[in-house]
Amino acid sequence: MGLYRVRAGDGVVWxxxxxxxxxxxxxxxxxxxxxxxxxxxxxxxxxxxxxxESAGMAGTIHARPCDVTDRDAMAEAVADIEATHGPIRLAVFNAGNYWPASGARLEIDNFAKTYEINLFGVLNGLVPVVERMKDHGRGQLVLVASVSGYSGLPAASAYGASKAAINNMAESLKFDFDLMNIRIQVVNPGFIDTPLTEKNDFEMPALMPVDKAVEQMIKGIEGGGFEITFPRRFTYLLKLLRMLPHPVYFALMKRATGWDRKNLKTGKAPDEAG
Structure with missing residues (x-):
């Protein structure tokens, strides 16, 4: 018998x-x-x-306000959801944010607020929901990370590190979760057209519409594989790049991002000054 996989009508999706x-x-x-x-x-x-918006749909959406950075509130949310709506069969930890981090102007607060939301915001919900899933004897967890966690990218030292931690954590937890019939998956998207990517002031290759991204997510969730990544023509290229020797990787990435021409004082390449 394989690991549990969620299906519509089987319980609550959080x-x-x-x-x-x-x-x-x-x-x-x-x-x-x-x-x-x-x-x-x-x-x-x-x-x-x-x-x-869910009125008239085959399923329904219930609103449950909560701040992922509040550990006690997240534990209370898990208890309240199960008491009100039934067992949580699938938990998707999607909350996250991005603040660029410049090596020339490092700020500890930038890293702290990034980790508080992107990493501890996951753990604050993961820990209490796993206890419930253990009691139920089944469950499914989806942790939303990013391809920026594959390798270091310019201006992403805080964000990328938080997403790399999620990937490593999910890989480590899988060994024990498999024994408890709790399926864990990690989502590593590329650039998706959302309010988060609207902050970016650079070209985003293979930018994917959010509806297409969600189709891939649901397909992956129901398929059950450990990693869900899209669009593959972009994310698989990044997988390949991380296998290269570091000197080659850094040279290619600097050229691809324009960092080989960037001036840290102005934030522009020489041909952009003015």
């Missing part, structure tokens, strides 16, 4: 970071496909609007 971007689109699509979804984010108004 999604964090569900008020915008991938989280919102995922909640809506899963509701369309008949799942009962509990959506979590800080904004109660946005969540209520999201829940209203």
């Amino acid at each position: 999604i964090t970071g569900a008020s915008a971007g991938i989280g919102k689109a995922l909640a809506l699509q899963m509701a369309r496909q008949g799942y009962e979804v509990v959506a979590t984010a800080r904004s109660a108004d946005k969540l209520e609007a999201l829940a209203a």
Whole structure:
């Protein structure tokens, strides 16, 4: 008998970071496909609007405001969801944020707030929900990371490190979770057209519409493989690059990103000055 895989009608799907971007689109699509979804984010108004959008769908969305950085509130949310709606069969830890980190202007607060949301925001929900899944004898966990966790990228020392930690943590936890019939998966997207990527002021190769990204996520969640990554024409290229010797990797990445021409004082390449 294989590891547990969620199906519509089997219990509750809990999604964090569900008020915008991938989280919102995922909640809506899963509701369309008949799942009962509990959506979590800080904004109660946005969540209520999201829940209203699910009216008439095969499934439904329930709003449950909560801040992923509040450890006690996350534990209370898990208990409340199960008491109100039933057992959490699938938890998707999607909440995250990105702040560029410049090596010329390092700020500890930048790293701290990134880890607090992207890493500890996952752990604050993961720990209490795993205890519930252990008691139920089954469950499925999806941790949303990023291809920036594969290798170091310019301006992503804080964000990339937080996502690399998620990948490593998921790999390590899989050994024990398999024994408990708890499936764990990690999602490593490339550039997805969301409010988060709108912050970027550089060209984003293979930028993917959020609805297409969500289709790939659900396909991967229901398929059950450990890693879900898309668009593969971009993410598999990054997988290949991380296998290269460091001198080759750094040379190629500097050229691809323009960092071989960048001036740290101006933040521009010589031909962009003016």
